[in-house]
Structures are given as C-alpha cells and as structure tokens.
Amino acid sequence: MPVCPSSSLDLNQIPRNQWLAIYRTMCRARFTEQRMIRLYHQAKIFGGVYTGFGHEAIGAGTAHAGGDNDLFTPCIRDLTVHLARGLSVLDVFRQFLARATGPTRGRDGNVHYGRLDQGVYAMISHLGAMISVAVGGVMARRRQGLDAVAMAYVGDGATSTGDFHEAVNYASVFDVPLLVVIENNQFAYSTPNSQQYRCKHLIDRAPGYGIEGVQVDGNDAVAVHLKVREIVGEMRQTPRPVLLECDTLRIRGHGEHDDAGYIPEALKAEYAARDPLDNMRRSLTDAEIATARELDTIDSECQQEIDEGYQQALAEPMPDPATLLEGVYAE
Amino acid sequence: MTQTLAETGVVERTYVDCIRQALQQLLRDDDRVVVFGEDVGAFGGAFKATLGLQEEFGRDRVFDTPIAESAIIGSAIGMATQGLRPIIEMQFLDFMNTALHQLINNAATIHFRTGNAVPITVRAPCGGGFGGGPFHSEELETIFCHMPGLKVVYPAFPCDARGLLVSAVEDPNPVVYLENKYLYRHVKECLADNFEPVPIGVARVCRRGSDATIITYGAMVHESLAAADVLAAEERQIMVVDLRTLKPYDHDTILAAVAATNRVLVVHEAWRCCGFGAEIAAGIAERGFHLLDAPIMRVAAPDVPIPFAPSLESVYRPSAGTIVEALRELIEY
Incomplete structure (x- = not known):
C-alpha cells in the first residue's frame, strides 16, 4: 500500500539539516530501545519494555514537522516523538530505571512520561484517552493567540475505543487543528486488524466525521515528513482535524514479554525488508543529502550518547521511600 | 451611614x-x-x-x-x-x-x-x-x-x-x-451581592446540641436540621455538622462535635455499603473511640438502585423521619 514512495519525492525542498535531525532521532530511538531490550533480558529494568521498532519513521517524520508551540500526545511506540521534542536519552533511561531524577521521579514507569515544557503529554494506559487532552490543549493555545497544532498518536486498536470517536468528533465540531496519527501496525497486542475493524482503511472513517483522511507509508520517514509538513502548514491557516493513517508493522511483541508468535513470518519478512532506518539511509544517500560515512558518524554519536546516558542514570538514586506521599496535590 | x-x-x-x-x-x-x-x-x-x-x-x-x-x-x-x-x-x-x-x-x-x-x-x-x-x-x-x-x-x-x-x-x-x-x-x-470564598476542607457546625451529633452533607443537612427541630420539641438538643468538603474532610471539627455529645449519627443520601459515612465512622472509631457512649450509627440509602415510583423513592431516600427514628435509638442506647 505504499502511497508516497520517497524515490519520487524531492528531498531538496527542505533544508538538509532537517533530514539529518530526523535520521538522528530515529537512530537515537532505535539504539536506545535496543539497549532497553538487552537490559530487560538482563533483568535490569523494572516492569515491562515496550518499543517502537518499525515505527520510527512515523514519530520522527511527524514530530519534526511541529513548531515550538505545538502539542503532542505520543503513545507507546513513540520514543521518537519525545526525542524530537528535546527529551534526552538520559531522561529515558532515568524513566525506565525508576530514578528520582527522571521525568516522573519514579512515580510512573516505562512509556508513561512526557515533559509539558517540551509540549509533550505523559500518556495514560487507557488507549484513545489522550486525544481529547491534545484537543483541549491546543484549544487553549489557540485561545492564547498561538497558531499551535496538536498531534495525537494512536494505534489501530485505539481506533475501536469510544474515546477515539468522542475526541475526533469533538475536534471536528470545534475545528481544532489536530493531526490524529494512526500508527496502523496491524496488531493490537495479539489481535489482528481483521478482528479490530471492518472498514477497508481506517481513514475511511474520516468522511463520517466531516474531515479529511490521508494515508502514508509509515516506514518511509521522507514520505511521512513531507506529507505532514504540508498538512500542518494548511492546518495552521485553516484549523481543522485530519486523520493520518500510517501503514507499518510492529516488528517486536507488544512488549518484550511477548514473542509475537501470532505475526506471520512472511509478513515480518516483508516489513523487515522495508525497515524505516534502512529506508531513510537509502533515501538520504540516494538523494545525496548525506554520505553513508556521515550517517555512520551520526550512528556512533548516538551510541555514545546512549552509553553515557545509561551509565549516568544507573548511578543516580531511586526515590526516597520517605517521599511516598509527596506530590499527590498541587499546592 | x-x-x-x-x-x-x-x-x-x-x-x-x-x-x-x-x-x-x-x-x-x-x-x-x-x-x-x-x-x-x-x-x-x-x-x-x-x-x-x-x-x-x-x-x-x-x-x-x-x-x-x-x-x-x-x-x-x-x-x-x-x-x-x-x-x-x-x-x-x-x-x-x-x-x-x-x-x-x-x-x-x-x-x-x-x-x-x-x-x-x-x-x-x-x-x-x-x-x-x-x-x-x-x-x-x-x-x-x-x-x-x-x-x-x-x-x-x-x-x-x-x-x-x-x-x-x-x-x-x-x-x-x-x-x-x-x-x-x-x-x-x-x-448580599459580595461574598467571600469558602475554604476547602472546613466543615461547619450549623446547629449546636448536647444530646447527639449528626455528621452529614448535601441535601441531608436539611433533613437533619428538620429532624433536630422535631427532637428539640422533646427537649433533645442535636448538633448538626455540615461537612461541606468531603475530601480532604475536616477531622478536627468532627471530633470536637463528637466530644460535645458522645453520640454520633452519620447521614448521607448515598448508598450505605462503602458509602462516605463508612469513612467518617472509621475515622471517628480510630481517633475518637474514647469519646463514644454508643455505637456509631448510620442513616443512608438502602443498597438498591434508585427507584422511580414516589411510593418507593420516599422510603428509599433518607428523610427527617428516618433520621428522627435513628436519633431516638442512639440517644436511648
């Protein structure tokens, strides 16, 4: 279903640094998660590890199209969004290692974090619930005179929730500039799309909300980024919600406890051949945006950041048990 | 002027x-x-x-x-x-x-x-x-x-x-x-037109008394005051505390009111099982057991869905009448 093969897209229409930033975000996310997986299997992580393997093009391609005032509600597989908005790899390790210094000060685990000063909300586990938060946040920013937009991330599974419906309809009624990024990775935990919905494509629902729906190849960061720049540019001028359906496949299990044996091998092989990082490297070298050697340098810089981040987080303390009751209420 | x-x-x-x-x-x-x-x-x-x-x-x-x-x-x-x-x-x-x-x-x-x-x-x-x-x-x-x-x-x-x-x-x-x-x-x-904010977390004693204390809130404050009027005619003085804030609730005012009468009735319109009165009763038992001359009593709605027919709702919803009955039992304990 690739709709926008990047081979036909002109990368030179935006600055080279932007592409390199997207590539770097994808690498930071991928390599951080590779390290997380290793730590999980070494029992050095508390709780689960949920990764975005195969989803890096979506988060990086969309979040790098945002401006300073924009708001984001990333979901489970969107480490790229946090990193694109300025979160450090160090903070990610602090979060997963339950450090007092981390974004939730050890109060919440794994993917439930976000820094509002970077325009990023911490998700709750109830899928679809964050869409309306993004809606209200951007309504407030608009009221304050900012030309903000919001990007809310959901999987195919969350589109079955009442919250998805409520929030998208609500955003449509109020002409809220909201990009609903549907990461259609074909499985909600173990449930395949055939048991999740019966429309052909999820964006087939867009006309029912009176809004536009757009499909894009979710393994192609160039395609995602160029399409989202265009949509967001229009949205700032003429506020309205848009559904963006990104086709991809979840390459690993729901979490590292899950071997994803229910995903057919042939399907895995098909998407492995279109890995978003490999795709991006090919796009950037083919278009002569960067040489393989320059990209290798970015890779090794990311690896070094991850080594340092992990070691530093490891050396930091977990929250003091005496602070258990603190922070329930704002003063 | x-x-x-x-x-x-x-x-x-x-x-x-x-x-x-x-x-x-x-x-x-x-x-x-x-x-x-x-x-x-x-x-x-x-x-x-x-x-x-x-x-x-x-x-x-x-x-x-x-x-x-x-x-x-x-x-x-x-x-x-x-x-x-x-x-x-x-x-x-x-x-x-x-x-x-x-x-x-x-x-x-x-x-x-x-x-x-x-x-x-x-x-x-x-x-x-x-x-x-x-x-x-x-x-x-x-x-x-x-x-x-x-x-x-x-x-x-x-x-x-x-x-x-x-x-x-x-x-x-x-x-x-x-x-x-x-x-x-x-x-x-x-x-008057002008008014001050009412602080969160502060209960109000809306009637003073010496024979028993009612801890209540919402519409049941008014039913409790009506019940207190009935007992006043019988020379029984009932203290009524309106919690106003349920969380965080005002432990100190509750305990002082219990100390003044040594008998306490908790009243609410919500269902009895795990109702907020259970928390109030537990709090009094934990911190004020020594103040009590009688078991803590509760008047609450029975544990049934809220019925429609007036003949049913009138017996479902706590009223001055049911509160009076409970107060008499409490005072006579």
Whole structure:
C-alpha cells in the first residue's frame, strides 16, 4: 500500500539539516530501545519494555514537522516523538530505571512520561484517552493567540475505543487543528486488524466525521515528513482535524514479554525488508543529502550518547521511600 | 451611614442562583475561566445554572459541547495544563461514569506523575427526591473521595454554593463540585451581592446540641436540621455538622462535635455499603473511640438502585423521619 514512495519525492525542498535531525532521532530511538531490550533480558529494568521498532519513521517524520508551540500526545511506540521534542536519552533511561531524577521521579514507569515544557503529554494506559487532552490543549493555545497544532498518536486498536470517536468528533465540531496519527501496525497486542475493524482503511472513517483522511507509508520517514509538513502548514491557516493513517508493522511483541508468535513470518519478512532506518539511509544517500560515512558518524554519536546516558542514570538514586506521599496535590 | 438592604444587594437567593452568580463572577474576574458542557450555552443548562452567561461572555468562554463526557473532561485536562481554568458542567453526575477514567486515571494522577497542575472544576448535579429514577439521581461521592489526587466539595446552602465554587476554581487541583438538584430551588438565603470564598476542607457546625451529633452533607443537612427541630420539641438538643468538603474532610471539627455529645449519627443520601459515612465512622472509631457512649450509627440509602415510583423513592431516600427514628435509638442506647 505504499502511497508516497520517497524515490519520487524531492528531498531538496527542505533544508538538509532537517533530514539529518530526523535520521538522528530515529537512530537515537532505535539504539536506545535496543539497549532497553538487552537490559530487560538482563533483568535490569523494572516492569515491562515496550518499543517502537518499525515505527520510527512515523514519530520522527511527524514530530519534526511541529513548531515550538505545538502539542503532542505520543503513545507507546513513540520514543521518537519525545526525542524530537528535546527529551534526552538520559531522561529515558532515568524513566525506565525508576530514578528520582527522571521525568516522573519514579512515580510512573516505562512509556508513561512526557515533559509539558517540551509540549509533550505523559500518556495514560487507557488507549484513545489522550486525544481529547491534545484537543483541549491546543484549544487553549489557540485561545492564547498561538497558531499551535496538536498531534495525537494512536494505534489501530485505539481506533475501536469510544474515546477515539468522542475526541475526533469533538475536534471536528470545534475545528481544532489536530493531526490524529494512526500508527496502523496491524496488531493490537495479539489481535489482528481483521478482528479490530471492518472498514477497508481506517481513514475511511474520516468522511463520517466531516474531515479529511490521508494515508502514508509509515516506514518511509521522507514520505511521512513531507506529507505532514504540508498538512500542518494548511492546518495552521485553516484549523481543522485530519486523520493520518500510517501503514507499518510492529516488528517486536507488544512488549518484550511477548514473542509475537501470532505475526506471520512472511509478513515480518516483508516489513523487515522495508525497515524505516534502512529506508531513510537509502533515501538520504540516494538523494545525496548525506554520505553513508556521515550517517555512520551520526550512528556512533548516538551510541555514545546512549552509553553515557545509561551509565549516568544507573548511578543516580531511586526515590526516597520517605517521599511516598509527596506530590499527590498541587499546592 | 447605614446602607439599605437594596444598596447592599441583599436579596433572597436560591442555591442555583448562587452557583450562577459565582460562575458569573469567576468569568468576569479571571480571563482564564471557561465554562462548557452539554447545553450550557444559549439554553443555559439543564437546570439553568449557566443562564445568560454565554450572552454576557460570548461563545469563546461559555460553550456547548457534543454529548461526549470523556472528551469533555479530557479536553478540560488539556486546557487546564495550558493555563486555562475550565469549569465543566456534567449535566447529571450519573453521566460522569462514562468518563471516569479521564477523571480518576488521568486528571487525578497527573500532578503525582509529572508535577503538572490540573486546575479543573467538574460541577456535577446529583441526588434524588424528584422522581429522577436510577440514572438521574445518583450520589457517587464515595468514588471520587476514594481517588488520590481529587478534591470533593458538596455545598448544602446557597452561601456555601457560591463560596465553595470560587475556591474550587482557584484550587490548582481537579475538584469535583457536587451540587444537589433537590436543593437548587428548595433552599434560599437572604444574601448580599459580595461574598467571600469558602475554604476547602472546613466543615461547619450549623446547629449546636448536647444530646447527639449528626455528621452529614448535601441535601441531608436539611433533613437533619428538620429532624433536630422535631427532637428539640422533646427537649433533645442535636448538633448538626455540615461537612461541606468531603475530601480532604475536616477531622478536627468532627471530633470536637463528637466530644460535645458522645453520640454520633452519620447521614448521607448515598448508598450505605462503602458509602462516605463508612469513612467518617472509621475515622471517628480510630481517633475518637474514647469519646463514644454508643455505637456509631448510620442513616443512608438502602443498597438498591434508585427507584422511580414516589411510593418507593420516599422510603428509599433518607428523610427527617428516618433520621428522627435513628436519633431516638442512639440517644436511648
């Protein structure tokens, strides 16, 4: 279903640094998660590890199209969004290692974090619930005179929730500039799309909300980024919600406890051949945006950041048990 | 020079008048305040608590939403975390159940998890006594009081209705503001235009007595006062404490009131099992066991869905009559 093969897209229409930033975000996310997986299997992580393997093009391609005032509600597989908005790899390790210094000060685990000063909300586990938060946040920013937009991330599974419906309809009624990024990775935990919905494509629902729906190849960061720049540019001028359906496949299990044996091998092989990082490297070298050697340098810089981040987080303390009751209420 | 009544703006005000007055003042005084919910705009709300506010402050500040309770609370979380002070009207408290995750999993946990304040006020018309049946009469305070991160207030009088609403909106936390539908137009007070906020967390002794103490809130304050009148004719003096705030509740006022009579009756309109009275009774038992001359008693609704027929609802809902019976038993123990 690739709709926008990047081979036909002109990368030179935006600055080279932007592409390199997207590539770097994808690498930071991928390599951080590779390290997380290793730590999980070494029992050095508390709780689960949920990764975005195969989803890096979506988060990086969309979040790098945002401006300073924009708001984001990333979901489970969107480490790229946090990193694109300025979160450090160090903070990610602090979060997963339950450090007092981390974004939730050890109060919440794994993917439930976000820094509002970077325009990023911490998700709750109830899928679809964050869409309306993004809606209200951007309504407030608009009221304050900012030309903000919001990007809310959901999987195919969350589109079955009442919250998805409520929030998208609500955003449509109020002409809220909201990009609903549907990461259609074909499985909600173990449930395949055939048991999740019966429309052909999820964006087939867009006309029912009176809004536009757009499909894009979710393994192609160039395609995602160029399409989202265009949509967001229009949205700032003429506020309205848009559904963006990104086709991809979840390459690993729901979490590292899950071997994803229910995903057919042939399907895995098909998407492995279109890995978003490999795709991006090919796009950037083919278009002569960067040489393989320059990209290798970015890779090794990311690896070094991850080594340092992990070691530093490891050396930091977990929250003091005496602070258990603190922070329930704002003063 | 003394002011005339007209000059001070002293007029008879109902409970719902006072809610509207507080909303109007909040909208006037604070540009961050927005009021929204189902039918709250030009229509003025199902109970007319927002009547005229859209006309005065515009659709930007006072607006109708789709029927989407979860998105209403979710969007309020978004607004509150971006500097607004949203006041939501849940048309009936009963409908909040479809949005509980937004309130208790999302809004209530955000400060603990991330350090970001979520100053939202959820107004929730609640309670029965008017033939509303099972889905328009509920009293669910116990759910909200159970959840760390929420505050819960429940005025019984017009002056507290406006004073607590201002405090709820000024509070940096999510506050569930329970307003009793039966009281909307049944309770009136002569009040001036000007008013002070009523602090969250402070109960009020609304009647002094020496023979027994009633701890109550909401519409049951008025039933309790009526019961106290009945016993006063029998030379029994009943103390009545109106909690006003259920979370955090006022332990000290409760204990002092128990100490004054050594006999305590907890009264609420909500169901008995795990009702808020169970928390009050447990708190008294833990901290004031030595003060008691009799077992703590409760008057609450029986554990059945709220019935519709007047012949059933009148025996379902606690009343001055059932409170009088319980008081007699308590005093004679």
